[in-house]
Amino acid sequence: MTVPLRAGVGLKPQHYREILETAPNIGFFEIHAENYMGAGGPPHRYLAAIRALYPLSLHGVGLSIGAARPLDQDHLRRLKELIARYQPGLFSEHLAWSSHGEAFLNDLLPTPYTTETLQRIASHIDEVQETLGRQMLLENPSTYVAFAESTYAEPDFITEVQRRTGCGLLLDVSNVHVASTNQQWDPFAYIDAYPLGAVQEIHLAGFTPETDEKHRPLLIDTHNRPVDPLVWQLYAHAIDKIGPTPTLIEWDADLPAWSELLAEAMRAEAYMTSHAPGQEMRLARIG
Amino acid sequence: MQGLAERQQDFALALLDATRAMPRGLLGPDGLPSRRRFAVYRNNVVAGLIETLKENYPAVHRIVGDAFFRAMAGHFVLAHPPRSPIMLSYGEGFPQFIDGFEPATALPYLADVAGIERAWNEAYHAADAEPLSANDLLAIDQDDLARARLTLHPSLRVRQSRFPALTIWRMNIAGGEPAAVDLEAGGQDALAIRPSAEVVVHQLPAGAAAFVRALGAGKSTVAATIAALEATPYFDIRTMLAGLIEAGAFVGWSLEREAGGEP
Numbered sequence: 001m002t003v004p005l006r007a008g009v010g011l012k013p014q015h016y017r018e019i020l021e022t023a024p025n026i027g028f029f030e031i032h033a034e035n036y037m038g039a040g041g042p043p044h045r046y047l048a049a050i051r052a053l054y055p056l057s058l059h060g061v062g063l064s065i066g067a068a069r070p071l072d073q074d075h076l077r078r079l080k081e082l083i084a085r086y087q088p089g090l091f092s093e094h095l096a097w098s099s100h101g102e103a104f105l106n107d108l109l110p111t112p113y114t115t116e117t118l119q120r121i122a123s124h125i126d127e128v129q130e131t132l133g134r135q136m137l138l139e140n141p142s143t144y145v146a147f148a149e150s151t152y153a154e155p156d157f158i159t160e161v162q163r164r165t166g167c168g169l170l171l172d173v174s175n176v177h178v179a180s181t182n183q184q185w186d187p188f189a190y191i192d193a194y195p196l197g198a199v200q201e202i203h204l205a206g207f208t209p210e211t212d213e214k215h216r217p218l219l220i221d222t223h224n225r226p227v228d229p230l231v232w233q234l235y236a237h238a239i240d241k242i243g244p245t246p247t248l249i250e251w252d253a254d255l256p257a258w259s260e261l262l263a264e265a266m267r268a269e270a271y272m273t274s275h276a277p278g279q280e281m282r283l284a285r286i287g
Numbered sequence: 288m289q290g291l292a293e294r295q296q297d298f299a300l301a302l303l304d305a306t307r308a309m310p311r312g313l314l315g316p317d318g319l320p321s322r323r324r325f326a327v328y329r330n331n332v333v334a335g336l337i338e339t340l341k342e343n344y345p346a347v348h349r350i351v352g353d354a355f356f357r358a359m360a361g362h363f364v365l366a367h368p369p370r371s372p373i374m375l376s377y378g379e380g381f382p383q384f385i386d387g388f389e390p391a392t393a394l395p396y397l398a399d400v401a402g403i404e405r406a407w408n409e410a411y412h413a414a415d416a417e418p419l420s421a422n423d424l425l426a427i428d429q430d431d432l433a434r435a436r437l438t439l440h441p442s443l444r445v446r447q448s449r450f451p452a453l454t455i456w457r458m459n460i461a462g463g464e465p466a467a468v469d470l471e472a473g474g475q476d477a478l479a480i481r482p483s484a485e486v487v488v489h490q491l492p493a494g495a496a497a498f499v500r501a502l503g504a505g506k507s508t509v510a511a512t513i514a515a516l517e518a519t520p521y522f523d524i525r526t527m528l529a530g531l532i533e534a535g536a537f538v539g540w541s542l543e544r545e546a547g548g549e550p
Contacts, residue, residue: 034372034373034374034375035374035375037373037375038373038375038376038411038412038413039412039413039414039415039441040412040413040414040415040441040442041411041412041413041415041442041481042411042484042485043412044415045415045484061372062372062373063372064372067295068290068291068292068294068295069292072372075372097295098372099372100295100296100298100299101299102370103299103303103368103369103370104368104369104370104371104372105299105302105303105332105368106332106335106336106339106368106369106372106374107328107331107332107335109295109298109328110328111291112291112294114291116290116291117291120291144324144325144327144328145313145314145315145321145324145325145328146313146314146315146316147294147312147313147314148311148312148313148314149289149294149312182316182324183316184316212315212321212323212324213321213322213323214315214317214321216315216316218323218324218327220327
């Protein structure tokens with residue numbers, strides 16, 4: 001089932017029952033693939049029931065596409081099985097790495113933007129798309145450091161990965177804001193430089209403001225609160241340029257009541273309605 | 288220039304070992320190294336894994352309190368980082384780690400409570416299967432019963448303790464009320480299973496743990512009964528089988544081949 005040009009939310013076990021009891025009018029749900037890689041049990045039972053009612057987006061957090069080492073073939077196989085079982089409309093992963101040797105570090109770690117990284121990531125994405133038999137979306141990261149060896153600006157790096165692999169993109173607008181604040185980039189210029197034609201999904205999330213040792217702002221990508229007003233502005237800017245796009249509210253920690261999460265999704269839909277380019281043209285003609 | 292593999296090697300080692308220097312070339316917006324920024328990654332990894340353990344071991348967390356749990360889990364996380372991207376199952380070795388964790392020796396039952404939580408977690412995510420009813424098992428010919436092999440439910444887990452670990456676990460999960468427990472009151476054997484929707488934890492009678500273990504190792508009913516009798520002379524097979532069937536412990540059966548097999 002195709003994911004519609006509407007808003008959705010990340011599916012959390014705490015909300016399973018309320019979703020099934022109230023059947024909310026929402027565009028789609030997104031799951032973290034790794035949370036449904038158990039053999040059986042309640043997570044699969046609830047997901048199957050919810051999937052029967054809504055489109056689904058599958059979001060991986062463990063494939064480690066940015067790692068120097070080869071992709072984990074067992075993990076790719078598990079992803080392929082999940083996709084066959086739940087038929088998600090979208091599948092996305094991160095421009096990040098998280099595995100080293102035998103250890104899985106359970107965080108989305110940053111990569112330097114070099115020619116070597118570009119080749120490595122492009123060949124991993126080729127392998128993913130070939131093995132899964134479908135296009136994947138790549139998500140831009142939230143970052144806290146820059147690498148001395150980087151030779152590409154992040155949007156240029158992503159443009160080149162997209163061009164080489166034909167992958168789709170997931171534009172995480174909150175990550176643009178977080179990384180731009182942390183790195184002192186212009187977030188609007190970032191979005192303008194991003195290959196927007198390839199964007200098939202948008203993420204929005206909350207972050208935690210801190211400061212570094214020189215009292216510069218340091219935003220932490222915590223997904224534990226409402227979307228910030230500055231991120232909504234940036235979102236409106238993106239929607240102005242690309243029109244309505246499946247948009248996910250990511251809220252993974254300190255979860256709110258279901259009604260609050262749903263209200264965030266409805267807010268995103270309101271932005272899509274009021275900022276879609278087609279809409280403005282229509283209003284202009286009427287006016 | 289350092290290649291990607293070495294870069295990630297340095298980065299990963301420094302994440303897991305706070306005594307190592309921050310890798311070179313990790314910069315803030317002024318182009319100078321920033322320790323605070325690198326520390327965000329270190330904290331994300333360690334705090335994230337501790338949080339995962341806290342979710343998977345809620346009773347242990349409640350018993351020892353947040354500060355002690357975080358300290359203990361922090362040691363475990365650095366010594367045993369995950370081997371898989373599937374966090375549902377992270378912390379398999381945590382009960383054993385607790386057993387050898389010096390500061391926790393005042394709570395000798397803690398590792399066994401953790402063992403029950405682990406069993407619960409494994410039962411929750413195990414494959415689904417339909418248990419056999421008593422009627423299904425009546426189909427086994429009486430003459431064949433002794434040599435029948437009973438197949439255990441894929442979610443079934445057994446944990447034995449020389450302490451009343453099951454009582455302590457129940458008091459420390461959601462809805463439980465901690466109270467004084469006599470640690471000399473004798474051991475408890477627990478069986479965790481998810482016959483359909485929810486995980487259920489039962490206390491097993493004496494001998495049942497040995498019986499179930501033997502069945503799990505592919506032994507026949509008679510061989511499992513002998514194993515149970517070796518564990519306790521007070522083993523009542525009828526009551527125990529009825530209890531296990533009621534709990535949904537069996538999903539199939541087959542007949543053991545005669546020694547030497549068919550000609």
